[in-house]
Amino acid sequence: MGFQALTAVIFACLCFACDGFFTGNIHRNIERQISNDVQGHKDEDKPVFQQHWISQKLDHFNGADSRAWKQKFLVTETYYRTGGPVFLMIGGEGPINNQWMSTDSGSTWLTYAKKLGALCFLLEHRFYGDSHPTVDLRTENLQFLSSQQALADLAHFRTVMAKQLGLTNSKWVAFGGSYPGALAAWSRLKYPNLIHAAVASSAPLHATVNFSEYLEVVWRALAAENPKCPLLVKKAFDTLNELIKDPKNYENITKDFNLCSRLQIQSEKDRAYILDSLADSIMSTVQYNNDNRAFESALGTNCTIKTVCGVMSEESLGEPYYRFAAFVALRTTTYLLQPCFKDPTYSANLQDLRNTSYSGPASGGERQWLYQTCTEFGYFQTSDSPNQPFSGFGLQYHVEQCLDIFNISTKTLYAGVDQTNENYGSYDIRATRIVFPNGSIDPWHALGITSSISDDLPAIFIKGTAHCANMYPARAEDIPQLNLAREHIFQILQKWLKEK
Incomplete structure (x- = not known):
């Protein structure tokens, strides 16, 4: 599917009232044609991406509340190959940055996507950036700003995109750093039927x-x-x-x-x-x-x-x-x-x-x-x-x-x-296929998992690095421990993507 076709498909699924579905394959011939609302590149090593919006419920936990809003996301199929996984990068406490989808040097998750043939999404967090669920930020409106609502946004996004783009049987991997790293881990914990694995970088899993x-x-x-x-x-x-x-x-x-x-x-x-x-x-x-x-x-x-x-x-x-x-x-x-x-x-x-x-x-x-x-x-x-x-x-x-x-x-x-720790498990998270990279210099590692819980919940503690270092583009001056950590994460993903 080219970006023109992809645009049409996504537009059809933006509203809850729409009932049109697309039954084709996402990997048809790609016409790298970028619409007016897109910022990106036209080079096989520089991902072409588009910006779109999806309709979300204001309150996922109240069936009687039908209010909806539009959530911003970016997508690139530059590296996608038939049967490849879907990578979902989770936005956090600020606007999403286009550079995570298009950069000369390549952020780490995109280097993984290129090797593994992944389709990539970047989803903005509700109430941040351009994703405005309410007319303003009054405290009574912020009651709809929570990690649980954000995770429900992720689940709905994954469900709609999979259905509309024929990706229901694809393996979805959640990525995030810092608070989004915690969301990545919790998305695997709360929605194991939707999220196959997660890379939770510098994730503060213990609330205090x-x-x-x-x-x-x-x-x-x-x-x-x-x-x-x-x-x-x-x-x-x-x-x-x-x-x-x-x-x-x-x-x-x-x-x-x-x-x-x-x-x-x-x-x-x-x-x-x-x-x-x-x-x-x-x-x-x-x-x-x-x-x-x-x-x-x-x-x-x-x-x-x-x-x-x-x-x-x-x-x-x-x-x-x-x-x-x-x-x-x-x-x-x-x-x-x-x-x-x-x-x-x-x-x-x-x-x-x-x-x-x-x-x-x-x-x-x-x-x-x-x-x-x-x-x-x-x-x-x-x-x-x-x-x-x-x-x-x-x-x-x-x-x-x-x-x-x-x-x-x-x-x-x-x-x-207290409720946050009860809901997600704090350090005692009970899940599988989540990797926890942390840096020894990063103060946030004190609230993260720095020792492996099990083979399916490995920790990668990187001595000499700071906050989310493993996520950034590689440089010649990177210390060997950081390069080894990036490769270790890739090997773990390769293994998990072979599992059912």
């Missing part, structure tokens, strides 16, 4: 309100580069914590960290907010250390743990406090290409997060994801552990955001997190 382990991994990652590095960061942050208590120091702190506006602290939440924001400069650097996100046009990819520890070890910059300030300024201007470090107060950030418009300042995913953490996952990266370099943004600060923004109580938050 207080994710204090995150910063413990940050400490260890810095120490692996230089044992003195986290100690220097801690000393710098301790000094900052003392200075920030006195308003007389605000002007100097503003200059030291190249803040966009003069530091203003009118509440304990303001203090916690700026401390959390400054600490995030190092937290994010560690999480994405050496990950090849440049192909997504991500900024800051050259800022690494080595950069952090190099600056923190530079005695000519003065005391550790000034070195930390120098690193924040360097990362902001040189790596993120921003003129200054944005530092709105907690109240200003609160105003952004309370904006319910899809065009609001936090609609790119911040408001939606915070709602999910407040209702399902927690995942709050607090400074409560003594075995980490930061302080000043404890659990209470994070929990109160749920109340301030969504009026979600602490009791409701804990109940939602």
